[in-house]
Amino acid sequence: MTADSLPINRAGKIIEILPSPLKINLMELGFLPGRQILLQHLAPSGGPMAFLMDETLLALRKSEAALIRVELI
């Protein structure tokens, strides 16, 4: 599954970042395989999502979250 379909308040472990021009932007922010992310907030109507990673809250668009492949933990 990808991070955009993570249930709210559930954590996932990043498996990989899918190929895209934004891959490098995600990686430089720290979205790296092995790290854990927790979906904490959702903007309404398919808006951005906020993930908690290492105590930082990071906002991503849904389309950007869809580039992060995760497994539920």
Added chain:
Amino acid sequence: MSETTLTQKILTTRIALVGNPNVGKSTIFNYLTGLNQKIGNYPGVTVDKKSGFIQITGETFEILDLPGTYSLFPNSEDEIIAHRVLNHTKLEDRPDFVLMVIDSSQLSRGLFLATQLIDLGINLAIILNMVDLAEKRNIEIRTFELFKSLGVPILSTDARNQKGLDEVKNLISQRNFKKAKGFLDIQQVVPTEILSKVRDKFDLENNYQAYQLIRFGTKDKAIPASDRAYLEEVVQSANFDLEEAQLEETKIRYRKITELVTNALVKKSIPKPASNLDKIFLHPVFGYVIFAGILLLIFQTIFTWASFPMDLIDGLFADISAGLAGMLPDGPLTRLLAEGIIPGIGGVVIFIPQISLLFGFLAILEDTGYMSRVVFLMDRWMRPFGLHGKSIVPLVSGIACAIPGVMAARNISNWKEKMITILVTPLMSCSARLPVYIILIGLTVPDETVFGFINLQALALLSLYLLGILGVLGTSLLLKLILKTGEKSFLLSELPPYRIPRWSDVGITMFEKSKTFVFEAGKVILAISVVLWVLASYGPPSRMDQIRMDGESKLENVSDEAQIAEIEAETTSLLLENSFIGIMGRAIEPAIEPLGYDWKIGIALITSFAAREVFVSTMATIYSIGGDLEDELTIREKLDQQVNANTGQKTFNVATSFSLMVFYVFAMQCMSTVAIVKRETKSWKWPLIQTAYMTVLAYVMSFITYQIFS
């Protein structure tokens, strides 16, 4: 002059301040430079060059505040600037040293950029800022471990509470920066022969510089085309995937950083859970309600607080003008000074209360961390129109005044989204349109209530605001299709922890924004207002003299004060009608007749290019309305009596009035906005295009309106 600047250049040590967004970099910059800041340009981009000076023990240092960036990879205009300044070894204003600010609670992310700087061979020192936040999260950093592994000086600060900042000054004055040995060997991901080829050709210090040039040089317009072609060829001949290399570099770098951080970081206990405020502020319903409430509060405050200093400025400049006119001998020069230049300067200064207040509030919202929540909430609603969540701030500011709105668009890093925002913001109905709307609605819309509670006049006013918003959305959609950019749009931002604002930073922001407006847009505004004044005050000399003489001879025969006032008002009106602007107003009559306007309205359209509210005073002059202009009832009554010479009907009938209101909804009609758009886009091209399409839009919409209602 040239000699002194030369010696200054040699003596001043230049230090660049670098860091991720939201690490407190600007607090450190403000602490070091105070009000001693200046804003300049980088060639070819809309990003401002922010620098300042600091004197330590008699020595001057220049501090260059680079835009916040996560890496040396240039994704947006902001990052291109950071990339260029740090990479281009032969750049004239390359910094001597770099001070990198890292958020202590985000150590690995900060080290990503820091280690890239080390690899570039930069003379570096690191500030671990926000130690208070790290402490709160029970994180302890073993600074010495970090120093041993990185090899560059490291300081800990808590800039918000002014802790450790003296040590930063000492570090600067002692030039305690170090060039460390490389952190990551780029030969792991890029073939050595390519690296050495480029190194030799461009005479570079190390392999990482060569790698940066290979990876990004081909797209960097600051590099000569022949060099770009060479780089392209080198990469192609080696049949080598650059993007893959960059991803590989990122992975290896983060892996090494994770090792480093594991050694240098002590987590003392399980951290407390994050703040719960977001449960309310990001709530799908209450989040928006709170945002609307905050906006309402801000506008309420701006309107109440700004009107007092604005009236004061207005009165002050009127007094200066009158005083000068009385003191100096009457003549063209005195009139130019008293009626052209002084009111022109007044017209610039009058914006300061609105600009400083709005930016004061924006700085508070930014500093508390709330602004990034607004972006989070609004992004989804802005995107379909080619805008970014960040566009909401400029657009909403536009309701007060387009100028601070356009200035606030600077925070949008994507070029296309920034341009669309700047180009559509003046379509929001600003406070200067209000006097025009109110007079015309008063003339044509009955003060009646329908359905028991809806006031027709209020409904008309609301419709005009909504029409402006429709204009914003429609134009955005159109621009979304027209404008092209290679940059990708992304949100990808941190929602920083909520904090108390730093009041000194808020104050500096208010001061700097006002200063930028006055000194950069002010020149253009002053020039245009003087030109407009000349055109309105002068005409063919023989006719103007004749009118003056007629007026004087009429005055000789009367003694009644009311009659004198009437004759004087008539003369002023005749003078304006026969001035160059009057002639222009007559000349454009054929063009504006289909909109329902006569040449008198034409004159007001031209004069009110200075600012929309001038429409009202011009109308008063043309229709010889003497007396108190503040009293809108007199103006309204006079206007109501006017008869259009072409049609024989009332000039301000429903069709013409509606058409005029619609014209003011869409037309640019504000030289200050033109000036600030020029300043923000760094070219005349965009403000001219903008003025043209807004005028065309206004014309077409007014034409349709007139045809419907006549």
